[in-house]
Amino acid sequence: MKKLTTIMAVLLLTVLTGCSNEQLEDQQYNQKKKNKGLELPIENPETNTGEHCFYTSLIAGQHHTAGSVTIDVVGGNLIVTYTTNEEWELGTTHLSIGVCEEGWVPTTGSGNPQIGHFEFTEPYSEGPHEVVYIIPITDIGDNYCFAAHAEVEGPTGGETAWAEGSEFSGNSWAMYSEFNLSSCNSPS
Secondary structure (H helix, E strand, C coil), X not given: CHHHHHHHHHHHHHHHHHHHHHHHHHHHXXXXXXXXXXXXXXXXCCCCCCCXXXXXXXXXXXXXXXXXXXXXXXXXXXXXXXXXXXXXXXXXXXEEEEECXXXXXXXXXXXXXXXXXXCECCCCEECCCEEEEEEEHHHXXXXXXXXXXXXXXXXXXXXXXEECCEECCCCCCCEEEEEEHHHCCCCC
């Protein structure tokens, strides 16, 4: 009888744990979306809801849309989120952002960006399909440019990916985007 009671207790615990696992994962995911009480926008990697301040595609290997890069303003912070589609996974990411003028991004003498010298390489949160950077707005100004680079793995293997935009003046396919902060309303 004691064995039967122990087995029943273990089974009950297993069922309860299994049922609450999904809730725990949701809670952990939402906790990762917070920074000092800051609620970050939830990104749906399959659709562009149009609710972001800025949205552009994440292009892998020059020919594949691997996901998106979005920008939102929350409080006094700029939230830059890289999100991949299900078939792509994020590896190392690099982000350079600054007021649009010469010198906002480190480049080689030939005009190619030096991703190893980008100022943002340590995201606030990261996972296989999402990386989030939180940047104080006071650090950038109103009219800014950003270059978002990622290493991705997908159906075609490992690829370099860039947020879609204008090409740099060098001989690579690296891209950057320009955005005016005043066109974005910040939720307080």
